[in-house]
Amino acid sequence: MTDAANASTEAKKEEKEADHHPYRRPVDAATLILVDRTASIPKVLVGKRHDKVVFMPGKFVFPGGRVDKSDNRVPVAAPIPQALEGNLLKGSPKISASRAKSLAVAAIREACEETGLCLGRKSSGATPKLEGAWKPFTEAGLLPDPSGLFLIARAITPPGRVRRFDTRFFTADASAITHRVEGVIHPDAELIELVWVEIGSKPLADLHPMTKNVLGELERRLATGPLKHDAPVPFFHFYGGKMQKDVLA
Template identity: 80%
Template sequence: MSEREPKNEDKEPDHFPYRRPADAATLILVDRSGAIPKVLVGKRHDKVVFQPGKIVFPGGRVDPADNRVPVAAPIPAALEKNLLKGSPKITPSRARALAVAAIREACEETGLCLGKKPAGPVPALSGPWKPFTDANLLPDPSGLFLIARAITPPGRVRRFDTRFFTADASTIAHRVEGVVHADAELVELVWVELGSKPLADLHRMTQKVLDELGKRLSTGPLRHDAEVPFFRAEGGGMRRDILRA
């Protein structure tokens, strides 16, 4: 299907030269303890360059170190299979890096860390991974599910090839206090019910992904064998395909 995008979607002119999209990952945390599932959203600072003041999910580009960080458990084989679908093709190590990046970005931006205590000693991790060492944890991607993939249209200031992951709130193992504040990238965090008014301010593409998540959640427990949509620009509109091997 194809839907035309608003001309002022990001208030970015479409005259930038072609930029290869950078691999990125987004994590949508879901709380299913109530009758209506809730998702965790953050409000971006008004002074940031990308989507200032917008309601967003934590995420960002893959770092070179994401593939080298030790984890408490490997990514599930079925998740790896989904990440390897589509084009351009990626390697299993890149698939792992994408899943780990989603966990890192969530911990950096929200202070919520998905981890597990390993059987052996925890190595001394530094930088954005230090909170895991402090809590005697390693990042744990085993509870992630791939919901969608989307590529920013050509001509934008920043282009990303983003994989949207989700995980249950019960997988949060540690919270770092003071990450979200008035001068941070995210100035506020809130759990909101699917379909509620705050979610109407999401970026249009993110709203499409959230709709896909809502459909998945309505059918019961999340499964890796569900179809994963792929959104990309085509002919001035937005095309939705299904990722294939």
């Protein structure tokens, strides 16, 4: 089935759901797609969700989740690149620089929480003591490092869904992983398995249609060479029951 057919099928499901659920404002979320480009065909990291979780049981997904209120206050090893901030500030509604930072930081936090893979860097001075989800960074003497992130796409969950997210999809090279937390992936965890898979391989065929659209954008950008911040960033959203694809401006 083509992406267009998938999108049409999803739109029909969403229109049906809209009859049962009131309008919900989407909440900010971030997803991180880690890429290994050491071989001729790039590989991306996906996790298999537990069969008993409510959302997308048994599916392969990229790590991600909603932004926490504290994400913009977390100290970082380096600021987000100006060009990345510029991309995050594009679109509507307009957001602040601190909110842009929180989106990038949330992508790093979610990846570490769900996969145990942390993108950080040694701080130049004494490392601030971080708690909660950030404790692994403190234990490794690191601060989260969003300087190697690139924005690939933005997508908003259609109206009518029980959960709605305004998600920014980031990517980073696997070489940015500087710390691994053992024991995060196990049979009773949210993600029970991590797999590096070649783009275009079978496990990725079962991704959510919107996620496949984003992955297609990433594949096209990887094919042109090193990632650049000035590449157009697509914005997927639904209007009148149909998926629209615009470019953030």
